[in-house]
Amino acid sequence: MSESDSRPPYDSERLRDLLAQTADHPAKQREKEWNGIHLMCRVFEANLADLVNLLEWASKEENAIEVIQNVRPTPIKDEFFFHLIRHNHNYVAAVGSLIDHTRKFMRDYEDSEFAREYETRKDQLIREGCANFLKDLRNYMLHKGIPPFTFNLRVENTPLGQISRSRVLLNTAQLLGWPKWSSGSKGFLGQADSGIDLRETVDAYAELVRDLYRWLFEQYEVLHGSDVRSYNQLVTEINLTRGGPVAEPM
Numbered sequence: 001m002s003e004s005d006s007r008p009p010y011d012s013e014r015l016r017d018l019l020a021q022t023a024d025h026p027a028k029q030r031e032k033e034w035n036g037i038h039l040m041c042r043v044f045e046a047n048l049a050d051l052v053n054l055l056e057w058a059s060k061e062e063n064a065i066e067v068i069q070n071v072r073p074t075p076i077k078d079e080f081f082f083h084l085i086r087h088n089h090n091y092v093a094a095v096g097s098l099i100d101h102t103r104k105f106m107r108d109y110e111d112s113e114f115a116r117e118y119e120t121r122k123d124q125l126i127r128e129g130c131a132n133f134l135k136d137l138r139n140y141m142l143h144k145g146i147p148p149f150t151f152n153l154r155v156e157n158t159p160l161g162q163i164s165r166s167r168v169l170l171n172t173a174q175l176l177g178w179p180k181w182s183s184g185s186k187g188f189l190g191q192a193d194s195g196i197d198l199r200e201t202v203d204a205y206a207e208l209v210r211d212l213y214r215w216l217f218e219q220y221e222v223l224h225g226s227d228v229r230s231y232n233q234l235v236t237e238i239n240l241t242r243g244g245p246v247a248e249p250m
Contacts, residue, residue, distance in 0.1 A: 018238045027231035030224050033105060034217075040094075040101045041213050047094040048206055051087040054080070055168060055199045064153045064166040084168065085146055091202065092138040098209070099135065114219055121212055129188025130205045133196070136185040140178055148174040150195065169195030 022028070057063055058080060066076040109115040125131050140147060148171035153164060172192050175181075181189065189196070221228075 015238065015241045018234055018241060022231065022234050022238070025227070025231050025234065027224065027227040030227060033108070034220055034224075037102060037105050037213075038217070040098045041209075044094045044098045044209065045206075047087070047091040048202060051091045051202060052199070054083055054087055058151070058168065059166050061164040061166075064151075064164060067151050067166075068153050080151075081149065084149060088147065088149075088198075089141055092134060092141060095134050095205075096138045109223075114223060118216065121215060125208045125212055126184070128204070128208060129184060129191070130201045131208060132182050132184030133188045133201065134205055136181050139180065140175070143180070144178050149198075152195075168198040170198060171195055 058067055063076075063080075067080050069077070106115055106118060109118075126135075137147065150169045150171055151166065152169055153166045172189050172195050175196070176186070176189055
């Protein structure tokens, strides 16, 4: 007799009941919702990486020289600004999408201690000028047009020899010609006489976002640990009823 033949027949009615409980289990819905926010964080990070990688490419002296030169055809310069606009567009769209998705996500937790703490932390984030500016920059690109990017290359003499520094800037004066900046963005723009340094701005905002969502994801176990344990207990019962491991716990 084979090993499978020696197993006692499982209780099909009990199995159907257990499977129905897992299908409708609150842990399944919560997992889907939280995975959705995690996915949007990955979208934000991926678009940030695309933009930062381009800025890193332009920080190399030989590439920076190609970007600023105007004595011969400029395909490299043209491609750089095309990809700068493309990646910036995708990045600020991801900034806005993460904000919008999280706002909807938090509606299920209204009036909870979790929601109150999230609002406190979110308010701390949006008090930072870079957060206001990048959120509004999305609207600028939607309703005004292409941001006024400039490329700055400076060569400095140091004790170790000459070094070059290149930066992508946004022209502050031209940006302020748009009347729909929020007060927070206007304050941020007003502090940047030489222009907004794009790399510094996205780096500063990335740290704020990572801190907020690191805290947020740490709350999953606090909020839904009991649901996950209940779901995993059902999975254990399903596997025992079937006579062996089939279903996977969370």
